[in-house]
Amino acid sequence: RVAVAGNFAPVLERLAPGFEQGSGHTLRPSSGSTGRLYAQIVQGAPFDLFLAADAARPAQLESRGLVVPGTRTTYALGRLALWSPAADDVDALLARLQAQPPPRLAIANPRLAPYGAAARAWLVNEGHWAALGPGAVRGENIAQAFHFVASGNAELGLVALPQLRLFHEQTPGIAWTVPATLHPPIEQQAVLLRDSEAARALLGWLLTDTTQAQLRALGYDSP
Amino acid sequence: MITAGDLEALRLTLMLAAASTAVLLLLGTPLAWWLARTQRRGKFVVEALVALPLVLPPTVLGFYLLLLLGAKGPLGGLLSSLGLRPLAFTFGGLVIGSVVYSLPFVVQPIQDAFVRVGPRPLEVAATLGAGPLDRFFTVALPLARPGLLTGAVLGFAHTLGEFGVVLMIGGNIPGETRVASIAIYDHVEALDYGGAHGLSLLLLGLSFTLLVAVYGLNRRVRVMRA
Amino acid sequence: MITAGDLEALRLTLMLAAASTAVLLLLGTPLAWWLARTQRRGKFVVEALVALPLVLPPTVLGFYLLLLLGAKGPLGGLLSSLGLRPLAFTFGGLVIGSVVYSLPFVVQPIQDAFVRVGPRPLEVAATLGAGPLDRFFTVALPLARPGLLTGAVLGFAHTLGEFGVVLMIGGNIPGETRVASIAIYDHVEALDYGGAHGLSLLLLGLSFTLLVAVYGLNRRVRVMRA
Amino acid sequence: MSLVVELRQHLEAFELDAAFQAPARGVTALFGPSGAGKTRVLRGVAGLDRDVSGRVHLGDQHWLDEGVFVSPHHRSLGYVFQEASLFEHLDVAGNIDYGLRRRRAGRERRDELVELLGLGSLLSRRAETLSGGERRRVAIARALAPAPDLLLMDEPLAGLDPARRAEVLPYIESLSRTLAIPVLLVSHQLDEVARLADHLVLMDHGRVRAQGPLDAVLADLDGPLAAQADASAVLRGVVRGIDPRWDLAEVDCGGVTLLLPATRLTEGQELRLRIAARDVSIVRERPRDSSILNIFPVTVVNRRGAGAQVTLELALDDGATLLARVTARSAEELMLEHGARVHAQVKSVAVLP
Amino acid sequence: MSLVVELRQHLEAFELDAAFQAPARGVTALFGPSGAGKTRVLRGVAGLDRDVSGRVHLGDQHWLDEGVFVSPHHRSLGYVFQEASLFEHLDVAGNIDYGLRRRRAGRERRDELVELLGLGSLLSRRAETLSGGERRRVAIARALAPAPDLLLMDEPLAGLDPARRAEVLPYIESLSRTLAIPVLLVSHQLDEVARLADHLVLMDHGRVRAQGPLDAVLADLDGPLAAQADASAVLRGVVRGIDPRWDLAEVDCGGVTLLLPATRLTEGQELRLRIAARDVSIVRERPRDSSILNIFPVTVVNRRGAGAQVTLELALDDGATLLARVTARSAEELMLEHGARVHAQVKSVAVLP
Ligand SMILES: Nc1ncnc2c1ncn2[C@@H]1O[C@H](COP(=O)(O)OP(=O)(O)OP(=O)(O)O)[C@@H](O)[C@H]1O
Numbered sequence A: 001r002v003a004v005a006g007n008f009a010p011v012l013e014r015l016a017p018g019f020e021q022g023s024g025h026t027l028r029p030s031s032g033s034t035g036r037l038y039a040q041i042v043q044g045a046p047f048d049l050f051l052a053a054d055a056a057r058p059a060q061l062e063s064r065g066l067v068v069p070g071t072r073t074t075y076a077l078g079r080l081a082l083w084s085p086a087a088d089d090v091d092a093l094l095a096r097l098q099a100q101p102p103p104r105l106a107i108a109n110p111r112l113a114p115y116g117a118a119a120r121a122w123l124v125n126e127g128h129w130a131a132l133g134p135g136a137v138r139g140e141n142i143a144q145a146f147h148f149v150a151s152g153n154a155e156l157g158l159v160a161l162p163q164l165r166l167f168h169e170q171t172p173g174i175a176w177t178v179p180a181t182l183h184p185p186i187e188q189q190a191v192l193l194r195d196s197e198a199a200r201a202l203l204g205w206l207l208t209d210t211t212q213a214q215l216r217a218l219g220y221d222s223p
Numbered sequence B, C: 001m002i003t004a005g006d007l008e009a010l011r012l013t014l015m016l017a018a019a020s021t022a023v024l025l026l027l028g029t030p031l032a033w034w035l036a037r038t039q040r041r042g043k044f045v046v047e048a049l050v051a052l053p054l055v056l057p058p059t060v061l062g063f064y065l066l067l068l069l070g071a072k073g074p075l076g077g078l079l080s081s082l083g084l085r086p087l088a089f090t091f092g093g094l095v096i097g098s099v100v101y102s103l104p105f106v107v108q109p110i111q112d113a114f115v116r117v118g119p120r121p122l123e124v125a126a127t128l129g130a131g132p133l134d135r136f137f138t139v140a141l142p143l144a145r146p147g148l149l150t151g152a153v154l155g156f157a158h159t160l161g162e163f164g165v166v167l168m169i170g171g172n173i174p175g176e177t178r179v180a181s182i183a184i185y186d187h188v189e190a191l192d193y194g195g196a197h198g199l200s201l202l203l204l205g206l207s208f209t210l211l212v213a214v215y216g217l218n219r220r221v222r223v224m225r226a
Numbered sequence D, E: 001m002s003l004v005v006e007l008r009q010h011l012e013a014f015e016l017d018a019a020f021q022a023p024a025r026g027v028t029a030l031f032g033p034s035g036a037g038k039t040r041v042l043r044g045v046a047g048l049d050r051d052v053s054g055r056v057h058l059g060d061q062h063w064l065d066e067g068v069f070v071s072p073h074h075r076s077l078g079y080v081f082q083e084a085s086l087f088e089h090l091d092v093a094g095n096i097d098y099g100l101r102r103r104r105a106g107r108e109r110r111d112e113l114v115e116l117l118g119l120g121s122l123l124s125r126r127a128e129t130l131s132g133g134e135r136r137r138v139a140i141a142r143a144l145a146p147a148p149d150l151l152l153m154d155e156p157l158a159g160l161d162p163a164r165r166a167e168v169l170p171y172i173e174s175l176s177r178t179l180a181i182p183v184l185l186v187s188h189q190l191d192e193v194a195r196l197a198d199h200l201v202l203m204d205h206g207r208v209r210a211q212g213p214l215d216a217v218l219a220d221l222d223g224p225l226a227a228q229a230d231a232s233a234v235l236r237g238v239v240r241g242i243d244p245r246w247d248l249a250e251v252d253c254g255g256v257t258l259l260l261p262a263t264r265l266t267e268g269q270e271l272r273l274r275i276a277a278r279d280v281s282i283v284r285e286r287p288r289d290s291s292i293l294n295i296f297p298v299t300v301v302n303r304r305g306a307g308a309q310v311t312l313e314l315a316l317d318d319g320a321t322l323l324a325r326v327t328a329r330s331a332e333e334l335m336l337e338h339g340a341r342v343h344a345q346v347k348s349v350a351v352l353p
């Protein structure tokens, strides 16, 4: 039983057959927002492994003594992409950030989602925050930011690169990957909650080179 | 513990609930009236359709509303071709979303109340020279008051707590579409349990006062006339 | 497009909705009866309390239920000290959550219906030798049928779409607490729009059929007796 | 404006097919057993059922006809329903005044009715706290207050005590006369009907069995009422004078003169007297020293009835008709055959104006 | 089991304070103007209001007393409400049978009632499709079917046609006699009451104004009814013989013999005759050849009344009393003073058994 952050769930689903065939274990993922999964784990939810979207919640669980000690590891680093379905080239895309009136920009809620925090940091650095930030539409998580853009309600958005890669059929227009150096790292950490053989196997498998290569292909950086 | 942003969210919530309840009553009452009075065969299909928004999770409903309202959606396309701003992420959009989701809670009790009024008082009013609209306002509505109250309370309270739809089409913009329910949710997600407790208590207290006032007043009115 | 997991979720949803509706009617009807008949001063405070769960966002309500029912919560603690499993993350827990959240939708319409029945039929029944329970079952309940139906439909449909509470205290465990609403939500969140559309349509179709059947049957019953 | 009614309605287990006319002035009584279709007729005239076909003409207003259906609120009528059917959300005053604004009627008649029906102290009471008779009085006031062009009354006086009834009945009649509006009245009290109605429509099983001027229908020994104990004759008369000493009025009924208690009568007043057959007795010779003041020579013109009682039709010398119900034995012993000359006795106190 | 009633209830604008007794057999009529508190009394006896104090004893069953309150469903009674109040969710049969199971009563009386009230063809109809009179008949059947220990009837016959009424009234009376259960009946038709009731309770403004055996209350010239046109005497008699030729019954009323139409009478039957004052006329000499068969010598013992009419109390030779209403003029002319010996005439057909 794996509690997996919403943004990583489709990725895990894509990769799972490989793990299940290799190990003989079956995966039972429960996806959700990292904050909720945290609250549930504190209340004794029956999960074995927690694949969080950030580093903070696993650390807090560890400090509360709810994890198998020493198992907290970063399993992937997220990458941020600026995306507009309507743009034709990168310059036009970046130019839109300064357009008047300011465009509707979708981001994940900086307070809740590491992708949101990263997006805000980048916008602040680039000097766009004052103009765009207060009016930016905030998804509860990075998936919602994606919906906002995909449905045409927001003109551009800062979304997760893996989303674009995974669903490239549904993502017309142009995306520009924000260089990893321009925002704080989006560390996705995992902790073992119960010391089961299957869970250890999964965690181990996630960190193998083959898996990591697959993740890189989908738009993650390896830790 | 309660920030200025929270209070702002609370203000917005009350405005949204008030606006939605008003729209709900304005739309729901005639619809309920029609459903209560019509003899048409197909009536129960409409009844089922009205109840249908209920069975979809609010977030999913919000998602579909988002698709509908978006630039590529039928409604959004229409609006932008008319040179209007899309409704998503605006207060107006929130009202639409809340109305769609709360409609069944408003229509059903009012419809029941209209049915129970029965034809006789309306017949009497007609023989006294009251036309259909007159009858509706001076006889049907007052006699259906308990149902209207129930509809209004359920609609109002539900909009206060309404969340998924608003989350989806509101975009959580502080001061514009960030309502109290989302603010509390944010606090929980951000593990700021203190903030969540505070705002929840405030919302509960406020609603409780409001509800007690409404029910108490309703009782008073009845007693005064008895 | 619709996976085996989705069907599993659908089955669970229907079971949950059925169980919750049953519990809701069992709890809500006597409560509504008491509220409709009592002359107590404090009655409207209870009315307000019943409506209160509505104003909290479901996820937040779920969060508080989680705190209450979870292993560390007072109720959960009690249960586990009795050697029982805590209710969180179980089907039973889901039922409790749904019941708390849907109670006002069930109680209010039924209460209105009981009020409208009025004292006379009960007085007649009493003079014919029917005791209080007898009167309740053979007179009050049948005469309040429209309200009961409304309560049941609202409760059932709301549980189908109910989401936040279930997500919180259920934990989205496939085959155990992963209901259809959550499954759709997951599809949406995972950007699997096709899966979301499919399951939504299935849920809508199923509910529509069910609702049409219920309303149509209700109509039939009325017509047959007319 | 006389009223022409022709109604057809098909309900399961009941078929309405009734046609009659009601004169412009005065009361037309609808009479018939329970389930005869009286209420159906009133509803049809009021336009409350849409599945009714036929004709309803009030003077030159065509309310119902081939392809014509005027909505009830455009038919200027007052309807006292069989059940009081008050508005439960309004107080008594609210109920009574509801029609006033809508029919643009003044308040004079309303205040008159409140007075007549003794509603003054109830005006601010809610409908649900009223007694049965109180509700009915409010319903009457509500229907009459706006002074409509037609009155439909479904047993309006059921549940009222005799004293009140004796006050309300003449009021309704005088309303009908002064405003020249037809009144359709359903009642099961034939004495009441007879005292008040000009025109009678007898219904049964959804059909009209007999109709016509009250006198004719009541006196028709072949008609449906003959078998009942209610056959009566109606005489029209004028008050010629009032004897203040005995408080007796002398009423000239064209040829014969009746002495009646003068209560509520004034000189010159026209009135109609119903004389029930059971109140008329026969003597061959005029008795002396009888307390019965009204004794007239008559000729027996008809005799009907089997069993213990027979009904006699008696011709007064001026041609008017009286009915008398006597035992078969008396009829035999007094030889009350066609052409017999006898005296009819009518107690003054039995004849109420 | 006689019924003892003593009820106090305080409502805004109305104060009930009524006490009376009703005999175990026969009908006790509650009579009084609208708003007098008649319905309040019936509700109090049935136990439908909890804010009532006083006493209700039916034989040795104490339903209400200091500290005692028996719930309505434990009081074995049948209540015909002023409004029919049928169960709208049941058909006619369901309504009638509702009490049967609960009071553990057989179906004989039920079938009898369905027959008597003509409900056979309506059994599967829903309440809302019935006519006013049909609803009322169902309500009567529903209350009577379980054969309770006490019957409370609030204007049960309002809205019924005279023919039906003439059938139902005797049934209720015979029910009361054969089962020995008291019947409390509210009615505004004094003739109906008088024909049926043994005991009369006159109410006004929440209080009992007069009560007692019917004869006494009706004949009491000082009582509240004397002013009304309804004063009557009641004679008790036995059918001595029936003359088949004329279909006339000879009824011996202790000393005087009355001839009446024999319809529904059998030899040996005891009965009670109400003779209304307005149906009695006076002659000084016995007339010859009169259609009036019942003429008795009487002595005037009392004279009341002002205005055009006076009421005379007449002593029959056996001591029984008759009332006669005559004009003041006749009273003067015939010198109808205390002690005058005259003849009273009573039309046979005016006396209905
Ligand atoms: N909605 C209905 N459906 C079927 N039958 C009906 C309906 N309404 C009335 N009836 C029947 O039609 C007949 C006539 O009804 P109506 O009410 O006109 O009688 P009525 O003459 O007014 O009798 P009453 O004096 O008892 O009020 C009755 O037998 C009644 O049962």
Ligand SMILES: Nc1ncnc2c1ncn2[C@@H]1O[C@H](COP(=O)(O)OP(=O)(O)OP(=O)(O)O)[C@@H](O)[C@H]1O
Residues within 6 Å of the ligand: D128, D129, D130, D131, D132, D133, D134, D159, E011, E012, E013, E014, E032, E033, E034, E035, E036, E037, E038, E039, E040, E041, E082
């Ligand atoms: N719930 C109530 N609150 C206040 N007053 C009431 C209430 N119920 C009845 N009354 C008043 O009490 C008085 C007696 O009522 P009740 O119903 O006993 O009259 P009733 O004798 O049955 O008259 P009717 O012949 O008109 O039915 C009436 O004046 C009525 O207005």
Ligand SMILES: [Mg+2]
Residues within 6 Å of the ligand: D038, D039, D040, D082, D154, E131, E132, E133
């Ligand atoms: Mg009728």
Ligand SMILES: [Mg+2]
Residues within 6 Å of the ligand: D131, D132, D133, E038, E039, E040, E082, E154
């Ligand atoms: Mg009454």
